[in-house]
Amino acid sequence: MFLVKNSFIRYLIMLLPVLVISCASAPKVTRTEAGEQIDLSGEWNDTDSQIVSAEMIKDALSRAWLEEFVRTKNNKPKIIVGSVLNKSHEHINTETFVKDLQRELINSGRVNFVASKAERExxxxxxxxxxxxxxxxxxxxxxxxxxxxxxxxxxxxxxxLDEIKGKRVVYYQVDLELIDIETNNKAWLGQKKIKKLVKRPGIKL
Structure with a gap:
């Protein structure tokens, strides 16, 4: 009985470091507001998507094509968002960016919005x-x-992407085009640029 008890105690002592490490490595989760800006990796994130979509749609709706269309057609233009291609070096979920563009267009109240091809089907x-x-x-x-x-x-x-000795500069360029479906005329061209400097901790620059 004494040997069994000692063996059990030794087992607990051996197991203790494992338990301590497991507890120390457990993730700590803190809930934040959805609109709070958080940058961890320096890659494209929800903040970039929201800022870019808001600024670009604001620019698009401030240009002459909109006023001209309303004057000649006596109606709001009907817009559909097509494809936004990710040609960057990162994995970017363009679907969320498209949704942000759609939201900005609809909430502006200045255009009518047509459902996408998949939604129409x-x-x-x-x-x-x-x-x-x-x-x-x-x-x-x-x-x-x-x-x-x-x-x-x-x-x-x-x-x-430009990177050297723990310092990385990422330059994003988003280009949008508004095309007249009947004539193929490009009514508006928009561009938004973002530059991020990312420094890796623990590396002297």
Whole structure:
């Protein structure tokens, strides 16, 4: 019995460092406000997406094309966001950036916004399903009443990376183009640049 007890104590002593290390390495999570700016790696993040989308849409809506369209058509332009290609060296989720662009356009109140191709296909399936006889006839939505977009917004995200001895400079360039769908005329060209200096801790520069 004494030997068993000693063996158990020795086992606990051997296990103690493992438990201490495990506790010390456990992640500490702190909840913050969604709008708070936090930069950890220096890479593209939600703050960049929100700032760039807000500034570029503000610039787009302040240009002459919008006033000219409203004057000649007597209506708000209808816009759809196409593809934003990630040509940078980083993995950037462009879908969140596209959503930020969409939000800025819709919330501006100065344009009408058309659903994306994928969204339209899903809605068409729902509209088709309503024709199968299971839906109250007074609530069935008819085909052929979709609104066509006047302009499509496309763009790219590019980066230039310069790094030496623990110091890294990342240069982002976002280019957006607003294209007239009927004429292929480019109504607006926008560009936003971001430069970040990232220093690695523990390395003398």
């Amino acid at each position: 899903e809605i068409r399936e729902e509209r088709k399903d309503q024709q199968t006889g299971f839906t109250d006839g007074s609530t069935i939505k008819s085909f052929g009443k979709e609104i066509g977009a006047d302009f499509m917004l496309n763009g790219t995200i590019n980066t230039i």
